[in-house]
Amino acid sequence: MSNRKRTAIALGVGAAVVVAGAFVWAWPTFDISRSDVADDETRLADFTSQDEDAIARGEYVMRLGDCMACHEENFGGGYTVSTPFGGIVASNISPDIDSGIGNMTERDFFNALRHGRGSKGLLYPAMPYTEYTKLTDRDMHDLWAYMSTIEPVDNAIDEIADLGFPYNIRLAMAGWNVLFFDNEGFDEHPDQDEQWNRGRYIVNGPGHCATCHTSRNFLGGPKDGEYLSGGGLDIWFAPDITSNPHTGIGSTSTQELVEYLKTGANSTSFATGPMAEAIEHSTQYFTDDDLEAVASYLKATAPSSNVRHEPMTLNNEGPKSGALAYEVNCSACHGVAGEGMANIVPAFEGNNALLADDPTNLIHVMLMGGRAAHTQARPTGAGMPSFAWKMNDEEIATVLDHVRNSWGNGAAPVSVERVAELRSQLAARDKLATPQDEAHTD
Amino acid sequence: MASKRPKADVVIVGLGWSGALMAEELTRAGLNVVAIDRGAWQDTSTHTPPAVNPDELRWSSRKELLSPPKDNTMTFRNRLDQVAVPQRDYGILELGKGVGGAGFHWAGMAWRFNPWDFEVRTRTIERYGIERAEDGELQLQDWGVTYDELEPFYDRFERIAGISGTAGNINGEIKPGGNPYEGPRTREYPTPELKTLRMMEIFNDATRKMGHTPFTIPAANLSEPWVNPLGVAMGACSYCGFCLAYGCGNYSKSSPQACIFPALMRRPNFSVITEGCVIRVNKAEDGQTVTGVTYIDKGGREVEQPADIVCLTAFMVDNTRIMLNSEISEPYNPNTQEGVVGRNFSFQTISGAHMWFEDEQINPFVGAGALGSQIDDYNGDNFDHSDLDFIGGAGILTLSRDGLPIARAESLPEGTPRWGSDFKKAYAKYYQNYGILFNQGSSMPTRTGYLDLDPNYKDKFGVPLLRLTYDYAQNDRNMAAYTMDRAVEIAEQMGASHITPFNFAAEPFTTAKIASDHVIGGVPMGADPATSAVNPWLQSWDAHNLFVVGASAFPNNAGYNPTGTVGALAIRTARAIHERYVQNPGPLVES
């Protein structure tokens, strides 16, 4: 199952209902006049752009925005984003007249992407119009040109059929928008160089990084002061990507960041889960200039407030130790000293992605296994095996404490309760009973 | 009536090493390829991770990765006048059960054959005279391809598989540390040789003292991480000792899974039908070509897969059986030596010595499937056979492969009780003090060593089982006895306190005792359509769009494991298909 789309849970559809009653007219939130630049005459179904350059640029904007992640490779939609309130289905954005967006004009398209106003009413922020609002007029025009070249797909979708009352009231999103939707275009910072500005544009606009990497408040809005500092996604955790040298990317070189986004891995880290999908569908297609811009911008962000932990004191002796569990279960791939295996398996030594206070990712892959990103540059996509059948919650916590606190690493203890919680949430199997257990309970 | 699938450019029957290597070449060239495998999908982390593998009972004793005799077996007899009997339990057939075939559970010895092995007939006549090549029993024939012609494809296979080793001959220059008898290589192995473990140390010291040249066996258990030409990355061997009959958990043993599938499976012009068992190739009305294959799907239904090109890349027993069932070419007749399908069965002629020491600490559990030292001084034609009563020879090797406690319980010095307290005492000591010298000998085809369809026994689909008629050639018996004596000399030099020589060829051949699992031939290649079923490009002489690839094509077996040569032949054939055949379909050589 695709993991990435679950991230929309973080956008808290429930918030809508809370604020719907407190609806106030907040002009900037609903001002769509800057999209007057778009044509409002020609329907998408009625034209096909002949501007090859614009089409090619538009395809690239589509890659930057990772549209395929939810709308599928043929843009016919259908992918269900699961939320605590029910599933939201990605719409058909192919030029089909009846089931797609063939009836939309360019202006309608701008309204949807940049202002969250769809043909059926307000969009849910599962669609990141909150970030796409930064898209420039030119990128929007190019994307429109590209969309005109897509084959229509006949696939009627009721996006919110699974949402019960009152979550299915689209108008309620107006309230959410008032609180959290910053309806402003991209503005360059003249005091920063072009590369920084380009990086900021991609990160905050089409790349919509903050959607996952910024933690959310209880209403699903981004928390103040925690920009890109790491965000929980229920069954995954999007790590700190600020310049924090301990938990973020501060000690990672620009080159290593570029390599990671281009290939899915660098000398230490391998993407898996939602980020693997983002790399496979989106960032591997970025130009090197854009990847460098993204990396430079991230490295120039203010560091998060996440702190470095001193290593825990570990018990390295005996049959119950994390050290033995590591040697028996992990080292064949991750190395006898956490060094990993070049080009195929991540290292643990010096791997900041391991050290977040929130160990959800590590628990997740211990229970369910994982798979490294596969890209043109790195097609392997090696698998992390699942251990749910072999280890109980305590054993998983122990071995994770070991890898998070060895070879110079330091991190907060992994709670057994969090392992149990995820085991239940992910419907991972229980550790197998063996005759040895029974012999000891006789 | 059979269901019919959409036509493919190429259908590949069996997605093991041969099928995967060919599918990779052919899809990269733009052809639409459908593979059909009788097994289910299996992969590293989801099927054989490190936490599942180290389980001797499951994988070595119960052989759960192997195709069970219930589904795939054959009947066997030594002589034409006997009624063949089915092999009912696991025997010498160690076929793969899932996708990846035997390439998923193999040990990993990754040899090139010696140049001599491809031209046994010609070179024997040249060096020793025709009477040695035609002794009335042997049926020798050249392959129609030489080592030099195959070298680039050996090289390609080794790069894809990341083989670990030390070259002994680069472009004719003999290199220290390698096998001085090997054919000239164009370059060094992709990754360095594996570590030298205790049993190898003892062997190396002893054989050097005796004037031999020991070297580390080239291994598909990789000494260090490797990225192959397809961009696929592999890991480094951790010496866990669970390779032969096991999947590899850390991507360090070369297999279709570890080396090819990550690239192949993501190509839009490739798919694999799993749990479909091909029962025949369908002939076209023109009599010159085939139209595709018919298989039985998971639900027991017959399905037709049409294709412009058919590649049989199953294990040799299945390639041969499908050819016989499809009535593509004339079956071999052992009485007249006419006919081509089923001829030139050969095996591996095994002798050697078990050795026990008194105060060694072998730590046998540290190992790798292909890890060992070998001398080639008595292999192939590396030594003068003028005064000997045989041709061919054996690689004499010692293993640092594994220390499996159930199996090792049988490896105690002669006269030791096999049970009771004395057994326990002996086993507690000799578990750390046992070693083997294994002579992996060549095997020459005979006039009466062949495969046909059994008249009495059928498989679960009602298709006749393959019937093997075979016994060791006197030539090979003599070779095995000679090399056994050499092994005993080495064991003595190594300082073993107890030595028990063994020679499988001293008894009649049997499928029940697992001397080796290297079964060879049945659809032999060659330059003469009267004595070969496929031409030197492994193209059927009788249907030019049918290629039969694998050890089924070897006209004789060498004193080495076959996989490297299987891989090289598969790549060479795939290249010939997309570089030559597709442009101008027809026979690639004149008959």
Add this chain to the structure above:
Amino acid sequence: MKMNRREALRSLGALTASVTVAPYLGANEVKGFPQGTVLDEEFVPTPSHTGGLQVLNNDAHRRTLAAVFDRFIPADELGPSATQAGCIEFLDAQLAGPWGEGATMYRDTPLQPHAEELTQLPQFIATPRERYETGLEALNKWVSDNEDAEFADLAPERQDEILTGMEQGDIDLGQGVHTKAFFEMMLLSVREGYFSDPIYGGNRDMAGWKMIGFPGARYDYRLYADRTGEKLDLIPVSLIPQD
């Protein structure tokens, strides 16, 4: 280049068929790399359970078998006996499972009378479960015909004589039982029980592995591989360590 190849191929036959024939839906066709991450159900190990015997329920049979097993592997200074290590429970679970059923065997008839001579090993259509049933029955019958007590109550020396007779072919249990083969099956079973992973019911506390110094279900010896000839004293580990 690619187009040329494809076009050349078309001359072979009707490639166009591929667009007109409806796809066959019954196939197990794998397209793309399977994206699963959890351990496939078929590959999850099957530990035995001690919730009572499933096959070896005949007390007289089991008593004899236990006595045989404990002559094969007696308790001594090197470790517990076979039954103390759980070999009966191990075998029971094996007999109850696919191995006991002969699930992998080719069992079509007829069993040729010369099969053993030809293959040089005894050949069976009977399953291991059936062979244990008939073998133990025949052994008990032989003992009751020839001895004054049940096998389990005989002196150890006498038990050993009988077992040696079976091993060497001097005793034929009759009853259609291949005595030597039955002996070998029992001996292999006890070894399997004593030296296989404890999750299968035998090798309790990894006693068998400790006896010979096998470190068990480990997967990485790189830390030790260079220490050739040294005693390593590694703690043995089960495939699924107990809680």
